[in-house]
Amino acid sequence: MKIKSILIANRGEIAIRIMRTARRMGIRTYAIKTAKEPSAWYLDEADDIIDFSESLSDTPEFLDIERIIHAVRENNIDAVHPGYGFLAENPIFARRCEEENINFIGPSSGVIYNMGNKTVAKDIARKNNVPLLRGSKGTLLNADYARRFANAIGYPVILKAAAGGGGRGMRVAENEEEVERMYNLASNESAKAFNDPAMFIEKYVAEPRHIEFQILADKHGNIVHLGERECSIQRKHQKLIEESPSPALDPELREEMGNAAVDIAKGVGYFSAGTVEFLLDADRKFYFMEMNTRIQVEHPVTEMVTGIDLIEQMIRVAQGEKLLFAQKDIRLKGHAIEFRINAEDVQSGFSPSLGTIEKISWPESKNVRVDTGVHDGSVITPYYDSMIAKLIVYGEDREKALQESSNAIRKFWIKGTKTTLSFCRAVLQNRNFRKGYFNTSFLSSELKIHYHSEPEEEMLAAFFAIYDFARDLEEAEGKKLNVDKGKNITPWLLNKRLR
Amino acid sequence: MWIRERILPPGYLINVYDNRSVMAEKNKGAKNTRKSRMIALSSTEKEYVFTNPLDRKVKYMGETLQIKLYEDPNGFSYVLWKNKKYPLEIIEKNQNRYTVMLNGVWHSFTIETPFSLKRKKFLESQAGTSSSVTIDAPMPGKIVEVLVEEGADVKAGEPILILEAMKMQNEISSHVDGVIRKIAIRQNDSVMKDDLLIEIEKH
Numbered sequence: 001m002k003i004k005s006i007l008i009a010n011r012g013e014i015a016i017r018i019m020r021t022a023r024r025m026g027i028r029t030y031a032i033k034t035a036k037e038p039s040a041w042y043l044d045e046a047d048d049i050i051d052f053s054e055s056l057s058d059t060p061e062f063l064d065i066e067r068i069i070h071a072v073r074e075n076n077i078d079a080v081h082p083g084y085g086f087l088a089e090n091p092i093f094a095r096r097c098e099e100e101n102i103n104f105i106g107p108s109s110g111v112i113y114n115m116g117n118k119t120v121a122k123d124i125a126r127k128n129n130v131p132l133l134r135g136s137k138g139t140l141l142n143a144d145y146a147r148r149f150a151n152a153i154g155y156p157v158i159l160k161a162a163a164g165g166g167g168r169g170m171r172v173a174e175n176e177e178e179v180e181r182m183y184n185l186a187s188n189e190s191a192k193a194f195n196d197p198a199m200f201i202e203k204y205v206a207e208p209r210h211i212e213f214q215i216l217a218d219k220h221g222n223i224v225h226l227g228e229r230e231c232s233i234q235r236k237h238q239k240l241i242e243e244s245p246s247p248a249l250d251p252e253l254r255e256e257m258g259n260a261a262v263d264i265a266k267g268v269g270y271f272s273a274g275t276v277e278f279l280l281d282a283d284r285k286f287y288f289m290e291m292n293t294r295i296q297v298e299h300p301v302t303e304m305v306t307g308i309d310l311i312e313q314m315i316r317v318a319q320g321e322k323l324l325f326a327q328k329d330i331r332l333k334g335h336a337i338e339f340r341i342n343a344e345d346v347q348s349g350f351s352p353s354l355g356t357i358e359k360i361s362w363p364e365s366k367n368v369r370v371d372t373g374v375h376d377g378s379v380i381t382p383y384y385d386s387m388i389a390k391l392i393v394y395g396e397d398r399e400k401a402l403q404e405s406s407n408a409i410r411k412f413w414i415k416g417t418k419t420t421l422s423f424c425r426a427v428l429q430n431r432n433f434r435k436g437y438f439n440t441s442f443l444s445s446e447l448k449i450h451y452h453s454e455p456e457e458e459m460l461a462a463f464f465a466i467y468d469f470a471r472d473l474e475e476a477e478g479k480k481l482n483v484d485k486g487k488n489i490t491p492w493l494l495n496k497r498l499r
Numbered sequence: 500m501w502i503r504e505r506i507l508p509p510g511y512l513i514n515v516y517d518n519r520s521v522m523a524e525k526n527k528g529a530k531n532t533r534k535s536r537m538i539a540l541s542s543t544e545k546e547y548v549f550t551n552p553l554d555r556k557v558k559y560m561g562e563t564l565q566i567k568l569y570e571d572p573n574g575f576s577y578v579l580w581k582n583k584k585y586p587l588e589i590i591e592k593n594q595n596r597y598t599v600m601l602n603g604v605w606h607s608f609t610i611e612t613p614f615s616l617k618r619k620k621f622l623e624s625q626a627g628t629s630s631s632v633t634i635d636a637p638m639p640g641k642i643v644e645v646l647v648e649e650g651a652d653v654k655a656g657e658p659i660l661i662l663e664a665m666k667m668q669n670e671i672s673s674h675v676d677g678v679i680r681k682i683a684i685r686q687n688d689s690v691m692k693d694d695l696l697i698e699i700e701k702h
Contacts, residue, residue: 456580466539
């Protein structure tokens with residue numbers, strides 16, 4: 001059934017991203033306004049706004065299932081796109097949409113439930129003969145049980161929240177002394193973040209690559225993979241730079257892993273866009289980690305190399321259309337890299353940097369795509385994650401994409417907040433990254449300094465500080481600069497041009 | 500588009516602090532700022548010495564520099580140095596303490612005159628070396644748990660407390676061997692970045 005209107009139950013860049021495709025398809029878009037950012041840009045991009053700014057309950061707006069369902073019914077909206085995060089992988093929300101006859105743009109609630117529970121997801125992988133790491137089949141009773149299990153499978157081990165995601169509720173224990181403390185840390189974190197302290201444990205692969213496959217399936221049993229994304233550049237399990245294709249895969253391994261991903265998706269009865277995550281160890285053996293039943297933050301790199309608009313495909317699948325391509329039609333062309341630009345202070349351990357984006361600008365180019373939810377004057381609030389933009393750069397091959405990336409980052413200017421751009425520069429400077437030799441331990445073992453600055457840059461900064469200080473001194477001494485008559489203007493100001 | 504007519508002051512100089520009298524006092528004796536020598540002392544104690552900072556012929560380490568400062572129509576300030584543009588802004592200034600963001604990386608300095616630098620070094624040599632170190636909050640957050648007690652022995656790398664920030668629980672470890680001398684926070688306290696958490700007497 002044709003979708004005529006969509007409520008985007010999300011904010012920021014992904015809301016804008018979804019609205020743009022929807023509008024191109026002639027679909028009316030609705031956005032949710034909250035009191036936390038009542039003048040955010042994504043609201044300007046929507047055709048209609050549903051106002052949630054009056055708080056009715058303690059539940060955050062984008063997690064308030066019944067309120068969202070009510071708004072959809074009241075406005076006669078056909079479908080809901082959840083984006084990523086918030087309710088995107090909440091089976092109850094998908095279930096409620098199904099009950100109310102609202103088209104949920106994503107997989108079925110049953111699939112979300114099965115894949116969201118990591119122990120169930122692993123059972124499905126096992127049944128489909130996809131390789132797995134040794135670990136507990138169910139959740140652990142307590143810290144003591146975790147210790148005994150870890151002793152049995154050998155260290156290091158990783159403790160993971162059954163309901164986890166996005167790097168939260170995860171800890172590595174190197175030995176028996178650490179395991180109980182790490183269990184408690186991860187379990188507490190999970191209890192707070194996901195309202196579920198349940199943990200499971202598995203063998204930890206010390207320096208793996210994180211490789212994930214994009215899946216696309218319709219409701220008629222057709223299913224393809226759109227190649228992989230290399231997401232090994234992470235900090236505390238949070239992805240920072242992603243690319244497609246991965247420098248670690250050759251066509252044979254790609255086919256093998258892609259088939260495994262398709263098997264898992266088929267095994268669970270998947271439709272819509274989804275992602276199957278694998279670890280790839282140093283011997284190029286891969287292990288199934290989990291399946292994300294939603295659009296991913298890093299989906300643009302796949303779009304750049306396949307030319308397929310994933311949001312459009314999700315909407316078409318939700319309408320019941322058949323995929324118009326088969327696996328043999330999918331070709332990866334060129335290379336794309338995504339840099340997440342977060343409002344974080346890289347020089348202080350990536351701590352959040354709040355404030356106002358005074359100015360933001362980037363180079364316009366056919367090889368550069370920027371997905372962002374902020375513009376000049378946008379406020380970075382503490383309520384949501386710190387990502388302010390995604391810079392996606394395309395090149396004919398990895399070498400050219402890296403070159404384009406350096407140029408684009410050099411011209412990506414943000415004033416008003418500290419960002420991870422300096423980190424992106426540091427990674428691009430690294431020889432092993434450039435060669436494609438890296439894994440998830442890149443930040444902790446390879447990149448000792450997480451930002452990049454040329455020696456002369458500090459000199460220039462020092463000069464600017466002295467210049468400013470001297471000017472203030474001069475003013476304080478009463479030698480006011482006479483602007484109108486153009487006398488005593490410093491040579492710096494004469495250089496200032498108005499274009 | 501709104502065209503900026505104002506020539507002075509450029510955007511980054513609008514927030515001139517209000518302690519000008521202090522600065523004037525401090526500068527007594529320096530007859531002419533334009534001709535003076537100034538030193539930016541970086542956080543790693545590196546000294547950047549500039550002469551005639553406001554002059555067309557600014558000198559750095561005896562060499563005349565060609566640095567040009569611009570403000571582009573979008574409101575960004577940048578320096579042009581050897582044909583490359585470096586965006587910059589002052590993100591903090593307090594008397595003679597500056598933090599300048601240049602090309603996405605911030606640098607902290609104190610601005611000194613040759614005399615004040617000499618005095619500073621003298622005072623530091625008098626103070627001697629302290630045997631205690633402080634553990635400060637690396638980011639704003641909430642104290643989830645304190646893992647040590649006053650008087651306890653700690654080893655470098657040993658976790659001493661758990662700080663929750665951005666929904667992540669972070670273990671804060673001691674970076675020295677020593678004895679916990681003072682615990683300045685309690686469980687469930689909210690802390691700001693750089694708040695003192697724990698003081699450790701080094702072994």
